[in-house]
Amino acid sequence: MSALLDSLAAAFDGLAQRDAADLGPHRRKALDAALRDGLPGPRSEAWKYTSLRALERRTFAPTVSTDIDAAALDAALAAVPFPRMVFVDGRHDPDRSQLSAIAMPGIEVLPLSQVLREQEPRDANVLQRRYAGADEVFATMNAALAEEGAVIRLDRECANAFPLHLVFVASGRQPDAAVHMRHVIDMRTDSALTVVEHHIALGEHRGLSNHVFHMHLGEGARLEHVRVQSEAAGATVIARSDAVLARRAHYVRLDLELGAALSRHELNVRLEGDLARLAASGVLFADGKRHVDTRLGIEHIARDTSCALLWRGLAAGRGRAVFHGGITIREGADGSDADLSNKNLLLSADAEIDTQPVLVIHADEVKAAHGATVGQLDPTALFYLRSRGIPETEARALLTAAFCREVLAGVHAPELRASLTAVLDTHLARVTPA
Numbered sequence: 001m002s003a004l005l006d007s008l009a010a011a012f013d014g015l016a017q018r019d020a021a022d023l024g025p026h027r028r029k030a031l032d033a034a035l036r037d038g039l040p041g042p043r044s045e046a047w048k049y050t051s052l053r054a055l056e057r058r059t060f061a062p063t064v065s066t067d068i069d070a071a072a073l074d075a076a077l078a079a080v081p082f083p084r085m086v087f088v089d090g091r092h093d094p095d096r097s098q099l100s101a102i103a104m105p106g107i108e109v110l111p112l113s114q115v116l117r118e119q120e121p122r123d124a125n126v127l128q129r130r131y132a133g134a135d136e137v138f139a140t141m142n143a144a145l146a147e148e149g150a151v152i153r154l155d156r157e158c159a160n161a162f163p164l165h166l167v168f169v170a171s172g173r174q175p176d177a178a179v180h181m182r183h184v185i186d187m188r189t190d191s192a193l194t195v196v197e198h199h200i201a202l203g204e205h206r207g208l209s210n211h212v213f214h215m216h217l218g219e220g221a222r223l224e225h226v227r228v229q230s231e232a233a234g235a236t237v238i239a240r241s242d243a244v245l246a247r248r249a250h251y252v253r254l255d256l257e258l259g260a261a262l263s264r265h266e267l268n269v270r271l272e273g274d275l276a277r278l279a280a281s282g283v284l285f286a287d288g289k290r291h292v293d294t295r296l297g298i299e300h301i302a303r304d305t306s307c308a309l310l311w312r313g314l315a316a317g318r319g320r321a322v323f324h325g326g327i328t329i330r331e332g333a334d335g336s337d338a339d340l341s342n343k344n345l346l347l348s349a350d351a352e353i354d355t356q357p358v359l360v361i362h363a364d365e366v367k368a369a370h371g372a373t374v375g376q377l378d379p380t381a382l383f384y385l386r387s388r389g390i391p392e393t394e395a396r397a398l399l400t401a402a403f404c405r406e407v408l409a410g411v412h413a414p415e416l417r418a419s420l421t422a423v424l425d426t427h428l429a430r431v432t433p434a
Contacts, residue, residue, distance in 0.1 A: 002039055002056035008141055008178060009035060011062040017147045020116035026128045031144035033131075040135040047135055049322040049354045050264060050293045055236060060178035060208050063089040068171050072202050077167065079419070080198055084165035085109060090148055090179035090209075099164075106158035106191075112149035112182055126184055126214045138238045142212045146182035149211075152193070153184075154221075159192035163224075163416060166195060168211075170232060172203030183213045187221040194224040196416065199259070201232035206261075213241040217249035219273065224252045226411065228423060231259040233288070239265040247273030247302070252410055255282035256420065257292050258427040268297040271305035271333075281310040281407035283424065286319030286351070287431045293322040296340075300328065300363075304335035312404050313344035315351035316431040323355045325370065331362040340370035345377065345403060347431060401428055 012031055018024050039056050040047040068088060073096070077086065083101040086093040092111040099109055131140045150166050168181070187193060199209070209231070217223055223243075231237050237260040243251055257263055269278050278298065286292040298307050313321040325340045344353045355372040377399050385395035404424055411417040 003059050004056045005035055005038065005141075007059035007061065008145065011145060011178070014062060015145065015147060017113060017116045023116070023127055027144045030140050034137050034140040034144060037134040037137050037140070039137055044135045046133075046295065050262075050291065055262065058176070060176050061174070063091070063174055063177045063179060066171065066173040068173065069202065073169065073171070076169065076200055076202055080165050080167055083162055084167055085111075085150055086167045086169065087148065087181070088169045089171050089174065089177065090181060092148060101162050102160045102164060104158075106155035107160060108151075108153040109164065110151045112151055112184075113147060115151050116147070126182060138210055139212055139240050142180050142182060142210050145180040146212070147180070149181040149183040151184045152186070152195070154187045154191035154193055156188045157190045158188075160194065163194040163196050163413065165198060167198045167200070168209070170201040170205055170207055170209070170235065172201060172205040172232065175205045175207065177205070177207040178210070179207065180210045181212075183211065185213070185215040185223065187216065187223060188218045190220040191218065192222045194413070195226070197227040199227075199229045199231050199237065201235065201259070203232070204234060205232050206234040206236075208236045209238070211239045213239075215241070215243040215251075217243065217245045217251060219246045220248045221246070222250045222252075224412070226254045226416070226420065228256045228420070229259055229263060230423070230427065231263070233259065233261060233290075235260040237263040239263075241265070241267045243269045245269065245271050245273060245276035245278065248275045249273060250277045251279070253278075253280040254407065254411060254420070255294070256424060257282065257284045257294065258423070260290065262291045264293040264295075266295045266297065269307070270299045270301060271307070272301050274302045274304055276302060276305045278307040279410055280307070281410055282312070283404045283407055284311070284313040284321045284323060285427060286314065286321040287316040288319055289317065290319045291322070292320070295324040296326055298327045298338070299330060300333040300336040300338065301330050303333060305333060306337040307339070309340040310407055311342045312407055313342065313353055313355070314347060314400065314404065315344070315353050316347035318348075318350045320352040320354070323372075324358070325356070325372070326358040327368070327370065328360045329363050329366050329368065333363045334365045336363065336366045336368070338366070338368040338370075342372040343403070344372070344374045345400065346374060347376075347400070397428070401425060404428065
């Protein structure tokens with residue numbers, strides 16, 4: 001057994017919510033399954049390009065209450081508007097959360113810890129989900145250890161007027177801490193919601209965060225979901241997002257992977273209802289020695305469903321970006337329309353990008369296309385800018401920014417799009433293309 005799993009298992013007996021909502025026996029089974037399966041190795045296809053050898057030798061401790069630099073925390077939150085729900089080191093911070101702007105009938109936003117205390121079986125059920133794959137050990141361990149998260153419920157035809165910001169802060173006061181969080185978004189018929197995730201660090205740390213999101217979009221529901229991951233340079237971020245879409249549901253998603261030493265995100269979407277739609281895009285930014293891994297698993301199950309996937313990757317220094325875009329069109333999903341585009345820029349000789357588009361079709365009368373490229377900045381475009389008097393370094397920076405900003409076009413709110421553009425530009429400024 002690895003030192004990593006040993007250290008995580010040691011935290012099990014200290015869980016305050018272990019037996020809440022009758023979850024104790026299931027948590028034990030999940031823990032035993034994770035310890036039995038162990039970490040996925042190089043023979044696991046899903047982890048082929050992401051080695052866990054260094055991680056498996058590390059140990060992590062549960063987070064403990066520590067004195068937080070209140071001024072630094074408030075400064076970090078100043079740029080995050082209301083309504084917002086704040087979690088610091090895996091614990092809900094009600095004093096810095098503010099939800100009054102969405103306090104209306106039909107919308108409920110609660111911390112998972114409260115749900116578990118009140119023994120709400122409907123929402124506690126997500127912690128009873130089983131993961132059959134041996135390579136799903138982090139999701140299994142999350143089921144065993146998660147005590148906190150965001151639970152969001154929208155009744156029929158409810159809509160939030162303002163984006164809801166979920167803020168996950170790592171204080172850095174406990175350098176090798178592990179945080180496991182489980183989140184639920186349950187949307188009923190014709191409801192609408194915009195959610196923005198912020199994953200930020202107050203200081204340098206080498207902690208582990210393990211997040212699992214469950215999303216269910218009822219008939220005609222629309223969810224716009226933005227995730228900005230700008231964790232500390234030494235952090236490890238493991239995330240999984242599972243979404244199920246009913247008839248006419250529409251899921252719009254944007255991921256900016258900008259931080260952490262090792263980050264891995266799995267996005268799994270099942271288009272189970274006729275006319276369900278998915279539009280997902282993202283930027284993978286691997287500079288320095290960072291390793292960024294994104295894996296998509298999109299399933300077209302019903303008729304006349306569609307997905308449009310637009311991902312951009314950047315690798316600089318000795319960074320490595322890994323992208324797997326998997327689309328499966330099941331038998332009977334006639335009329336499906338699937339499109340995947342993954343373009344990548346290598347900004348240094350020592351950087352590496354691995355991209356793997358996969359399209360599997362078991363239905364007739366479908367429209368599907370996928371493509372992936374890896375290259376360098378267009379020398380013609382670079383020459384054009386330099387001929388207009390723009391210095392080479394600035395010209396390269398302009399072309400790199402333009403390459404990434406394409407994915408922001410799907411963000412409808414002008415204020416949100418502007419703030420995301422500023423965040424992206426700030427992180428791109430870390431690297432000067434060679």
